[in-house]
Amino acid sequence: MFSERDAMTGGRKLTETTISGFGWTSLAVGARALLQVIAIIFLARLLAPEQFGLFAAAMVVGGFCAIISELGVSPAIVQRPALEPRHIRTGFTLSVAMGLVVGLVAYLLADAIANFFQMPELAGVVRIMALGFPLRGLATVAEALALRTFRFRWLALVEAGAFGLGFIVVAPVLTLMDFGVYALVGAYLTQNIARTLILLFGQPHENRLMLESRAVGELLYFGTGFTIAKFCNYFASQADNMVVGRWLGPVALGLYGHAYQLMAAPAILVGQALDRVLFPTMASVQSQPERLARAYRGGIFACATVMLPAGVVIAILAPEIVHILLGPNWASAAVPLRFLALGMLFRTSSKISDSIVRATGAVYARAWRQGVFAMAVFVGALSGQQWGLIGVAIGVLCALALNFLMMAQLSLRLSAMSWRTFGQAHLPGALLALILGGSSITIATGLRGTGAGSVPVVGGTILVAVLLVPLLIWMRPQLFLGPDRERLLLALANVGPMRMRRGIALLQRRVS
Numbered sequence: 001m002f003s004e005r006d007a008m009t010g011g012r013k014l015t016e017t018t019i020s021g022f023g024w025t026s027l028a029v030g031a032r033a034l035l036q037v038i039a040i041i042f043l044a045r046l047l048a049p050e051q052f053g054l055f056a057a058a059m060v061v062g063g064f065c066a067i068i069s070e071l072g073v074s075p076a077i078v079q080r081p082a083l084e085p086r087h088i089r090t091g092f093t094l095s096v097a098m099g100l101v102v103g104l105v106a107y108l109l110a111d112a113i114a115n116f117f118q119m120p121e122l123a124g125v126v127r128i129m130a131l132g133f134p135l136r137g138l139a140t141v142a143e144a145l146a147l148r149t150f151r152f153r154w155l156a157l158v159e160a161g162a163f164g165l166g167f168i169v170v171a172p173v174l175t176l177m178d179f180g181v182y183a184l185v186g187a188y189l190t191q192n193i194a195r196t197l198i199l200l201f202g203q204p205h206e207n208r209l210m211l212e213s214r215a216v217g218e219l220l221y222f223g224t225g226f227t228i229a230k231f232c233n234y235f236a237s238q239a240d241n242m243v244v245g246r247w248l249g250p251v252a253l254g255l256y257g258h259a260y261q262l263m264a265a266p267a268i269l270v271g272q273a274l275d276r277v278l279f280p281t282m283a284s285v286q287s288q289p290e291r292l293a294r295a296y297r298g299g300i301f302a303c304a305t306v307m308l309p310a311g312v313v314i315a316i317l318a319p320e321i322v323h324i325l326l327g328p329n330w331a332s333a334a335v336p337l338r339f340l341a342l343g344m345l346f347r348t349s350s351k352i353s354d355s356i357v358r359a360t361g362a363v364y365a366r367a368w369r370q371g372v373f374a375m376a377v378f379v380g381a382l383s384g385q386q387w388g389l390i391g392v393a394i395g396v397l398c399a400l401a402l403n404f405l406m407m408a409q410l411s412l413r414l415s416a417m418s419w420r421t422f423g424q425a426h427l428p429g430a431l432l433a434l435i436l437g438g439s440s441i442t443i444a445t446g447l448r449g450t451g452a453g454s455v456p457v458v459g460g461t462i463l464v465a466v467l468l469v470p471l472l473i474w475m476r477p478q479l480f481l482g483p484d485r486e487r488l489l490l491a492l493a494n495v496g497p498m499r500m501r502r503g504i505a506l507l508q509r510r511v512s
Helices: 004-011 014-043 049-070 073-079 085-108 110-117 122-129 132-148 152-176 181-202 213-248 250-284 289-316 318-326 328-341 344-359 363-387 389-415 419-449 454-475 485-495 498-511
Strands: none
Touching: 014 152, 049 085, 049 122, 049 132, 049 181, 049 213, 049 250, 073 085, 073 132, 073 213, 073 250, 073 344, 085 110, 085 122, 085 132, 085 213, 110 122, 110 213, 122 181, 132 152, 132 181, 132 250, 152 181, 152 250, 213 250, 213 363, 213 389, 250 289, 250 318, 250 328, 250 344, 250 389, 289 318, 289 328, 289 344, 289 389, 289 419, 289 454, 318 328, 318 454, 328 389, 344 363, 344 389, 363 389, 389 419, 419 454
16 A cells, blocks of 8 residues: 555656646635535525624634644655554544544633634534534544545545535525524534545545554654644634634624635635645655756746736626625625735745645744744734724735745745746746736726626626637747746646647647
């Protein structure tokens, strides 16, 4: 079992493995993002902002508990150069034990948590959600082994399917039955139950309990550094929600939370997909600096090429996007969305930097940077809350930019890459953002001037952008396909469908 990763990286080119995995992961993450948008569209018309605010506050607690219960066991298993059965059994024992402990503590502290947020109804929500933590502990090692052996397609389908079952099937049914916020809680538990069962049966492993001291030390040395960094990163991702919920109230938290979700959906599609694929592939070549640097450069190029233009277009179309997806009652979410969208590159690129840092085991260097980032988000949100949601969004945007620079500096040091090369990888995306931004402003302003509704404004603007991108790539492939264009096209030709291969062959001739 444990030599399968080495066989795959030895028998297939790393670029092809990465692109194939990214393709499947992107499809499933994209499907999940689409399902999330569908769920938001439907549920936003049935549930009040206060109920979404309660669930968002509960998820702050749930995410923190998930980090503590995992103890970094999953990434430690993925990253280890040599994995033995004792690591599997010890990791499983640690994950199960911590899941039970954290679930019990969350249940007992539910009233104190509700008092902190000044939301009395939150206590019951937290108590029910605490049941999900032991479930995640049971599936931690199975997920890690699937990642280690590059089962990207299967994992992606599991994640998308479990989310769809919870939030597309269960949540609407419970909402129509007047369960209120507990419809979202039921969807969360359904998602976790389905995910755990599929992982356990689909990726079987040795599950006899064992705590071997040497294995504990080997796993927790990496896992502790990872957990500290992830805790800081999680605090950074939730500090703004804590500030908004505590000082601006549940209505503002519901508005801000939805604005952040709309910004995060495309960022998750690219960043999570790249990170999920790049971390195990980078870990498999962590002792080969040249291949490691090439993988990192390809990751930041893909990130910038997609996220810079996407962020600009979303910022321009923010009022119409909110109106279409959430309805007229959520119009106040458009302004924070506009500012947050400008930080999509910063949020996504930091995940690519995270991949190389974790793959090389530099978890403690990552940890203190994430601590600075967490403090920056909290200070930025707290300072900005006196100006309402706009001030919070601007404060968070500044913190995202700071984290982007800190993580880039660490990643460049680990990969021996220069700032010049780093900047060059962003140039195609910056140029695309400039061109698409100019055309989007022109078209959107023109359509708004004619009195067109939200759907024609968004549809017309995006249609032009979609047509412009392949035209620009065809006209200047040397510019828009990045420094590794020949290797990229060759890998795409090997893993893509036949119809796509014909177009790639024509592009290869233009490049050469």
